[in-house]
Amino acid sequence: MKRALITGITGQDGSYLAEFLLSKGYKVFGLRRRTSTPNYENVQQVKDKITWISGDLTDLASLIEAVRISDPDEVYNLAAQSFVAASWPQPLATGHLTAISVTNMLEAVRIVKPSARFYQASSSEMFGKVVETPQRETTPFYPRSPYGVAKVYGHWITVNYRESFNMFACSGILFNHESPRRGLEFVTRKVSDGVARIKLGLKHELRMGNLEALRDWGFAGDYVKAMWLMLQQEEPDDYVISTGETHSVRELLEVAFSYVGLDYQQYVVIDPEFVRPAEVDLLLGDCSKAKEKLGWKLDVGFKQLIEMMVDEDLKRVRAENNAFLLVN
Numbered sequence: 001m002k003r004a005l006i007t008g009i010t011g012q013d014g015s016y017l018a019e020f021l022l023s024k025g026y027k028v029f030g031l032r033r034r035t036s037t038p039n040y041e042n043v044q045q046v047k048d049k050i051t052w053i054s055g056d057l058t059d060l061a062s063l064i065e066a067v068r069i070s071d072p073d074e075v076y077n078l079a080a081q082s083f084v085a086a087s088w089p090q091p092l093a094t095g096h097l098t099a100i101s102v103t104n105m106l107e108a109v110r111i112v113k114p115s116a117r118f119y120q121a122s123s124s125e126m127f128g129k130v131v132e133t134p135q136r137e138t139t140p141f142y143p144r145s146p147y148g149v150a151k152v153y154g155h156w157i158t159v160n161y162r163e164s165f166n167m168f169a170c171s172g173i174l175f176n177h178e179s180p181r182r183g184l185e186f187v188t189r190k191v192s193d194g195v196a197r198i199k200l201g202l203k204h205e206l207r208m209g210n211l212e213a214l215r216d217w218g219f220a221g222d223y224v225k226a227m228w229l230m231l232q233q234e235e236p237d238d239y240v241i242s243t244g245e246t247h248s249v250r251e252l253l254e255v256a257f258s259y260v261g262l263d264y265q266q267y268v269v270i271d272p273e274f275v276r277p278a279e280v281d282l283l284l285g286d287c288s289k290a291k292e293k294l295g296w297k298l299d300v301g302f303k304q305l306i307e308m309m310v311d312e313d314l315k316r317v318r319a320e321n322n323a324f325l326l327v328n
């Protein structure tokens, strides 16, 4: 039985990856940080199948212990401060969690089990103010936020450990990937949740930032399979994972509102609070290397993804509201 250690396991990607690895017969270990209000919502179906290890990304001793206890064949480093907008007000915390912690994880693996295969969650945010379109593995980075800068560090330290210590370390340069498990602050989920609340009469407007930003949005459930495929190859390497399509935030609004028979223009209000100090205007990934070498393919397209998210939020908001009406 193969053994995998996942950091960030209670997040969107971690939960899909845990389910995928469990379905493949893996023994799955999840690193969890102590919080006063633990949130297992994303992993509720598989919580009891995961072996939980207490640890913190910023505490190297706890990571060494996590690698020792799990004795993993594969390590997936998904934990980070992942919300770009929060990286301006918290640049140092983002640097510790999203950049330096990657070295902590790599060090823990190098010291305890250097033969383990390592996956680093790199990001299309590294391309930032893009110098070429579409973006591919060889496109130079030009990050536009403290988050993007931190991810560039994480990316290069992973490459460096591969080259310095001959470790099987891979970076997946994943473009935006979404799902009903996405955090409510990210734009797709903010819109699907907002549409559900407006449709159900619980909300009357949706306050948004820059509607012209273009993103390459895929389904997280498809993207975690690419992570696994990267670690099954003969040689470690880095891969872009994307859909090869780009859509604006405005198109996202159109698709989501029109799906429930509404016109977004009647509800959306532009609020400077959601406009970023520096923007990534356009992302469009070329994932031909992943398709060719990994045999990776995607199943869920943009419209289907947004409609799935709206459907799930309608269900959830309806249920929450019914429960509220019952007790009041």
Ligand code: F7E
Pocket: 082, 083, 084, 085, 122, 123, 124, 125, 174, 175, 176, 177, 185, 186, 187, 188, 190, 207, 208, 209, 210, 211, 213, 214, 215, 249, 274, 275, 276, 279, 280
């Ligand atoms: O913003 C614009 C915003 O926060 C997308 C993370 O997973 O993907 C994600 O980063 C776009 C931006 O994701 C609102 O300005 C407009 O242009 O959903 P987001 P992100 O910043 O692209 C990459 C690959 C990662 O690695 C990150 O961890 O939407 N936008 N109005 C808005 N965005 C938000 N959040 N809220 C708004 O009201």
